[in-house]
Amino acid sequence: xxxxxxxxxxxxxxxxxxxxxxxxxxxxxxxxxxxxxxxxxxxxxxxxxxxxxxxxxxxxxxxxxxxxxxxxxxxxxxxxxxxxxxxxxxxxxxxxxxxxxxxxxxxxxxxxxxxxxxxxxxxxxxxxxxxxxxxxxxxxxxxxxxxxxxxxxxxxxxxxxxxxxxxxxxxxxxxxxxxxxxxxxxxxxxxxxxxxxxxxxxxxxxxxxxxxxxxxxxxxxxxxxxxxxxxxxxxxxxxxxxxxxxxxxxxxxxxxxxxxxxxxxxxxxxxxxxxxxxxxxxxxxxxxxxx
Amino acid sequence: xxxxxxxxxxxxxxxxxxxxxxxxxxxxxxxxxxxxxxxxxxxxxxxxxxxxxxxxxxxxxxxxxxxxxxxxxxxxxxxxxxxxxxxxxxxxxxxxxxxxxxxxxxxxxxxxxxxxxxxxxxxxxxxxxxxxxxxxxxxxxxxxxxxxxxxxxxxxxxxxxxxxxxxxxxxxxxxxxxxxxxxxxxxxxxxxxxxxxxxxxxxxxxxxxxxxxxxxxxxxxxxxxxxxxxxxxxxxxxxxxxxxxxxxxxxxxxxxxxxxxxxxxxxxxxxxxxxxxxxxxxxxxxxxxxx
Numbered sequence: 001x002x003x004x005x006x007x008x009x010x011x012x013x014x015x016x017x018x019x020x021x022x023x024x025x026x027x028x029x030x031x032x033x034x035x036x037x038x039x040x041x042x043x044x045x046x047x048x049x050x051x052x053x054x055x056x057x058x059x060x061x062x063x064x065x066x067x068x069x070x071x072x073x074x075x076x077x078x079x080x081x082x083x084x085x086x087x088x089x090x091x092x093x094x095x096x097x098x099x100x101x102x103x104x105x106x107x108x109x110x111x112x113x114x115x116x117x118x119x120x121x122x123x124x125x126x127x128x129x130x131x132x133x134x135x136x137x138x139x140x141x142x143x144x145x146x147x148x149x150x151x152x153x154x155x156x157x158x159x160x161x162x163x164x165x166x167x168x169x170x171x172x173x174x175x176x177x178x179x180x181x182x183x184x185x186x187x188x189x190x191x192x193x194x195x196x197x198x199x200x201x202x203x204x205x206x207x208x209x210x211x212x213x214x215x216x217x218x219x220x221x222x223x224x225x226x227x228x229x230x231x232x233x234x235x236x237x238x239x240x241x242x243x244x245x246x247x248x249x250x251x252x253x254x255x256x257x258x259x260x261x262x263x264x265x266x267x268x269x270x271x272x273x274x275x276x277x278x279x280x281x282x283x284x285x286x287x288x289x290x291x
Numbered sequence: 292x293x294x295x296x297x298x299x300x301x302x303x304x305x306x307x308x309x310x311x312x313x314x315x316x317x318x319x320x321x322x323x324x325x326x327x328x329x330x331x332x333x334x335x336x337x338x339x340x341x342x343x344x345x346x347x348x349x350x351x352x353x354x355x356x357x358x359x360x361x362x363x364x365x366x367x368x369x370x371x372x373x374x375x376x377x378x379x380x381x382x383x384x385x386x387x388x389x390x391x392x393x394x395x396x397x398x399x400x401x402x403x404x405x406x407x408x409x410x411x412x413x414x415x416x417x418x419x420x421x422x423x424x425x426x427x428x429x430x431x432x433x434x435x436x437x438x439x440x441x442x443x444x445x446x447x448x449x450x451x452x453x454x455x456x457x458x459x460x461x462x463x464x465x466x467x468x469x470x471x472x473x474x475x476x477x478x479x480x481x482x483x484x485x486x487x488x489x490x491x492x493x494x495x496x497x498x499x500x501x502x503x504x505x506x507x508x509x510x511x512x513x514x515x516x517x518x519x520x521x522x523x524x525x526x527x528x529x530x531x532x533x534x535x536x537x538x539x540x541x542x543x544x545x546x547x548x549x550x551x552x553x554x555x556x557x558x559x560x561x562x563x564x565x566x567x568x569x570x571x572x573x574x575x576x577x578x579x580x581x582x
Binding site for chain 2: 151152153218252253255
């Protein structure tokens, strides 16, 4: 009983075949160009493997509301060629299998909650700090959508008094994403952030901004655990800095056992980059079960 | 089949008798002093009315985790006499009825979702701006707890460049509550905020801070509707200011029909101050059903 998983990113599409235990049997990367070029390649991959259902986790904003006429669309994205694209409609028509659909970050939190280090939790948060910043939220035992879906990468943060970078978010200039995303770091440094020494003061700002956002999420969503992923977070030195800043900013106001064990509360992913595609396996499994 | 509802506030306890349709038959206010004085009066009120269950919504932080040894306690509150007080244990032992328990703001959101203007929604937010600031969250069809419960009154906001007030939160100084609560306004004005003209620039800061917090909540929780209550929000002129600031800060990033109808999206309570005590009726009803 094979399941298909598709993680749609701005630069690459990860196509995988696996099962409901999160095992991945086969995986292929396809470069993200425009839908006309890329979607047929995705369809080819899944056609050559007889899957019974497909789970898709995509960059957004997307429409995850099954009752909406534009369910399954990528909507107001900055990636112009994918704007208002009926992703799920096209895949379902071509592959003729039930499809599950959510944001890439909701896919990642679902992967962690189903198979990873947040297994069994009812309230969990995944934040990716990559080219952009996004959050996936599991609340009261399901993925959170609400009016749309969480877009926590764009929360407003208080600027570090020494930070003069104007921010590069096209909507908000110096929101979290505008100050702390991988693309903001690229612009700040003029080179790959991975090459910049941790003694550069920008990393101090980075930790301060990410910690502010985590404090906001803790105070609004009250997650039982937080996983941080994405390219920027592969800089492991950031973890202790962020944890220290979170504790400092909370200042004992949230007095729980989990916050006291901050090293276990805020951690890297346990699924080595496969969290979203494994979440897709769960989306596919649920789609198969409910069809 | 009578139900009891108890809304515990820092200055008063509202005791009510009603039914599962949210009808309130009898209501009495008791001044909040210390537990030794106040709790016996509460017990007397409910004893003289034969209720089958009690719902309690209390100022916090509280422990709402039924699996915890301190379930039903008021925990690390600044109201020293109530700190670590076993509220539900004492009420249950005295009244011998099933009890439901949550925060005052979760009670309010439950009231609105069950009987008020958010009826039927699965994702809803209630913010009170009173002496303190708090949020109640309904997510995926139930009240949100998670690690603890939402404490969104303490999110960090960006200071208005003209605002020189240092903030009065004893934990964070100039978090949202420290800058924008009723007690912060009292300290800013040196008099009852209700007496201060809307032309005072402080109201502009107030709207800016509350709008920032709402934007944070929209980007993390994605509520389908937001109700604002509490003493400060009885200043009706604040609503259009806050709505305008929210739209301005979001800057079209969240492009939904609901945000386009911002007057319907952010509204006053529909239950005229009874939202929390009506939420208690639902807590009591659920406690009766599950016992």
